[in-house]
Amino acid sequence: MVRKTLASATNAPRLSLRAPRDVSRVEEPHLLDGDHREGELYERASFDGEELAGITLQECVLQGVSLNDTELRGARFIECAFEDLFAPVFRAPRSSWRETSLRSTRWGSAELYDSRLDGVHLDGGKLDYVNFRSAQLTDVLVSGCIIGELDLTGVRANRLALQDCTIGTLTLDGAQLKDADLRTSSFRGISGLDGLRGATIDEYQLQLLAPFLADSMGLRVEG
Numbered sequence: 432m433v434r435k436t437l438a439s440a441t442n443a444p445r446l447s448l449r450a451p452r453d454v455s456r457v458e459e460p461h462l463l464d465g466d467h468r469e470g471e472l473y474e475r476a477s478f479d480g481e482e483l484a485g486i487t488l489q490e491c492v493l494q495g496v497s498l499n500d501t502e503l504r505g506a507r508f509i510e511c512a513f514e515d516l517f518a519p520v521f522r523a524p525r526s527s528w529r530e531t532s533l534r535s536t537r538w539g540s541a542e543l544y545d546s547r548l549d550g551v552h553l554d555g556g557k558l559d560y561v562n563f564r565s566a567q568l569t570d571v572l573v574s575g576c577i578i579g580e581l582d583l584t585g586v587r588a589n590r591l592a593l594q595d596c597t598i599g600t601l602t603l604d605g606a607q608l609k610d611a612d613l614r615t616s617s618f619r620g621i622s623g624l625d626g627l628r629g630a631t632i633d634e635y636q637l638q639l640l641a642p643f644l645a646d647s648m649g650l651r652v653e654g
Contacts, residue, residue, distance in 0.1 A: 441631040442610040444570040444590045446550055448532050450512050451490040462486060464502075583626070603627060 454472040462468070462478060467487040477497040487507040495515045503523035511531045519539035528548045536556030544564040548571050555575040565585040574594040581598050585605040596616040603626025611630040621627070621640065624647050632640070645652050 441612050442590050443612065444550075444552075444572045444592050446530075446552055446570060446572060448512075448530060448550070448552060449510075451492055451510060454490070454492050584623070 451470065454470050456472045456474065457476075460473050460476040460478070462481070462483055463486075464482050465485045466483070467489070468491060469489040470491065471488075472492045473494070473496050475495045476493075478501045479497055479499040480501065482502045483506065484502050484504045485506065486503065487509070488511050489507075489509040491508075491511045493511070493513045493516060496513075496517070498516060498518040498521060500520045501518070501522065503521075504525055506523055506526045508526070508528045508531045510529065513531070513533045514535055516533065516536045516538070518537075518541075521538045521541040521543075523546065524542050525545045526543065527546065528551050530550040532552045532554065533556065534554045536553065536558065538556070538558045538561070540560045540562070541558060542562050543566060544562050545566060546563070547567045548569070550570045551568075551572075553571075553573045553576060557577045559579040560582070561578055561580070562582045563584075563586050564582055566583075566587075568586060568588040568591050570590045571588070572592045572594060573596055574592075576596045576598075578596060578598045580600040580602065581593075582602045583606045584602055587607045588611055589609045591608065591610070592612040593616040594612075594614075598616060598618045600620045600622065601618045602622045604623030606623065606626030608626065608629035613630050613636065614633040618636075618639070621643055624640075624643060642652075644650075
């Protein structure tokens with residue numbers, strides 16, 4: 432379980448992640464779209480540009496794997512552990528992620544719109560643009576990440592926490608948030624302030640938000 436770092440009535444993500452056990456190392460990785468693979472370890476493999484739509488990975492480990500421009504539309508990842516994934520272009524719209532951890536991820540643009548994430552921890556990555564438009568996020572923790580733009584347009588999120596992240600632009604137009612904890616993270620800009628309803632912020636963040644709130648309300652602030 433993830434413990435709350437600050438005393439709050441905001442419910443933290445409920446995570447019960449564990450590393451897959453007894454995985455078998457795949458010496459010459461070869462995957463096909465629609466495959467269902469279970470209990471496998473992939474190290475320093477490249478699937479760049481491959482068509483892997485609808486693939487299912489269950490209790491698998493991927494370490495140092497390159498997925499640049501790989502077609503992962505509708506893919507399913509169940510109880511997996513990923514580390515050092517690399518993709519200047521990551522394509523996984525309408526994908527499903529359950530009880531899965533991602534560490535030290537390096538993505539340029541990540542297309543994850545219309546996806547569903549349940550019990551996911553994204554930790555310590557560098558991502559330029561993450562597109563979660565219209566996604567469903569439940570029990571999701573994003574920690575220690577540097578993100579250029581995080582697009583949560585139309586997202587439905589329950590128990591989402593952004594912890595110790597540095598985010599350029601946070602887009603929240605039409606978002607529906609419940610128990611969303613944004614404390615300890617920093618933002619240079621926020622779009623769609625109405626989408627903040629249901630989020631928890633700290634006093635410092637409130638001060639940073641003041642100019643955006645004033646602008647959205649048409650207020651003129653003069654000394």
